[in-house]
Amino acid sequence: MNSEFEKRMQSQSFREIPGQWRGEIMAEAAKWQSRPGSAPARHPTLRLLSDWLWPYPKAWAGLAAIWIVILAMNLADSDGRRQMANVNPPPSRAMLEALKEQQQMLARIFAPPAPIAAEPPKPSRPSRSEIRPLRRYV
């Protein structure tokens, strides 16, 4: 419900649009309306996008420019990587064989040692008490 104050404001009428504007604006609009191809039928998505972008063209253009720079940097980076890959050719067959040989040698070196055969038990020596009486009688 509007207050008295709001009603008072609502009752104030605005100045009328200047009469000569109608003719001028209609004439200008008619120029464009009569031009063939001036109103290409666009896809609704494109129209929606245009209406959405229209209020802030500079902001959207700036954002698009940033994305283009990022894309260019990304492409340049992937080109560089590809070039690096081309500079280093694949290893030759001889090199592969040498590498394989080296791996086998390393495997031999670091392989666990073969189990050693058990040592035969040493003959047991006579105890001192057994040896002493012999000395006394000599």
Next chain:
Amino acid sequence: MSSPPNIARLYDDHAPALFAFLRNLLRNETDTRDILQDLFVKLARRPNLLDGVRHERGFLLRLSHNAAIDLIRRRGARERNHEQLDRESASLFAASADPDTQVFREKLAEALGDLPTEQRAVVHLKLWENLTFDAIAETLQIPLNTAASRYRYGLDKLRERLRPIYDEIK
């Protein structure tokens, strides 16, 4: 595909309201005319622009508002003085034979001019276009609560500014 819009019919139906809205937002007769012309040229160039639009007036008010805000941003502070001059020189409301009403209209035009543009837009659409807050939110592409609070703040400022003259002529 629908038939091209009748530009003359659109003008007769909506141009007076768009003129008042733009005039209130921009405070400049030349800018108002330029935007109004651009709008109708756009409608002539793109006959499908109104396809699927349920409320012509709301849609045209939205296009006008976007164009006005865009112009205000482009202009920036450099031309604010120009706006000030125009505010004083051309009247927003129709002239009235009643001196009290005339004074009230002049003061109201000044007070509206002192509101921030976004509050002024909401106040205008609510008071002089009789739009609901839902419709205002849709037209200005703002949340419903924002529309309501902008109106409340705007109205409070107007009431404060106009209280002396309003009490006097009531």
